[in-house]
Amino acid sequence: DAEVVLVGRSNVGKSTLMRELTGHTFDTGQRPGVTREPNHYDWASEDFVISDLPGFGFMKGVPEDVREQIKTDVVRYVEDNAEKILVGILVVDGKSVIDIIDRHSGEDEIPHDVEMFHFLRDVGVPPVVAVNKMDKVDDRDQRLNDLCDRLGLYPPWKQWQETIAPISAKRGNLGALEAAVRHHLHEAGRDDLF
Template identity: 45%
Template structure:
């Protein structure tokens, strides 16, 4: 099982479409079911988690409920999840993370990253919308620091991969990382 998590609007459904050719788009209207969507892909199950965090028109308590449901799904399926892909919007992620930090809160992306680490689920951070990022190295190095890791991108080439879901850039690299994690996870469970 491969899970995709991320805030709403980061380009998660565009990415899943790129990777699998399958359409997972949800209705934008609040109140519409926001359950995990499972699709089959090359003999695997891909799970598209509902987008978390702020969504215009969605009340705070619903956002919290979505977050709790995602956490529960991941906890319940931890031993089946071979890799998680955390999709972030490379253009706005740093700004949003810093805004949360200033309020003394743990940014939701950072929280999910650390949660997945605690469960020992291999993580890939897909830094999407790279077409809009000016200084890629600097951006990824800063993100690494925000995620609580020591070192630079050089040390985390297997975790942080810049992509453009919309334009199809670096999708092959991401696919390779996913396959690498699946292999590793299978070896561990043998």
């Protein structure tokens, strides 16, 4: 009955992360843009589920209207289930997230990642940003401070460790994410789950 969801653009490493967290192999070879149902998997305890939602944003060869539909479906799923979702893990690619956000910031454009971050908060789901692929990032503190800035969180990032979790899913380096999730479960009075 309790749930954690993973959201994020395609190719940020959601499937890799899901595999690391659950030990279960997911089909990562899925054709991009094919709308699929959320993948639910037991996590840490039997009544605690982790769900991987379809990736949104740019995907090569996927038409705009299909991409929009996927995002709408993700948003609807979170809205409909907000009450039981204890944490929303927004996965981003640490290597490219700042460039992508800046490229899509404009007068009437809000970047997907920024929009999703605020959306989670608005529906009462505490967001944790899993900044993945940190193994490829050299200027770690600068990158994470920049991300805070783009999300409207006052830097330095170390003040936001319950929200900003640098990880490397591929290397199985997930300590920061687990700590952040544990923090929110504690806040929700659900230490029993994890």
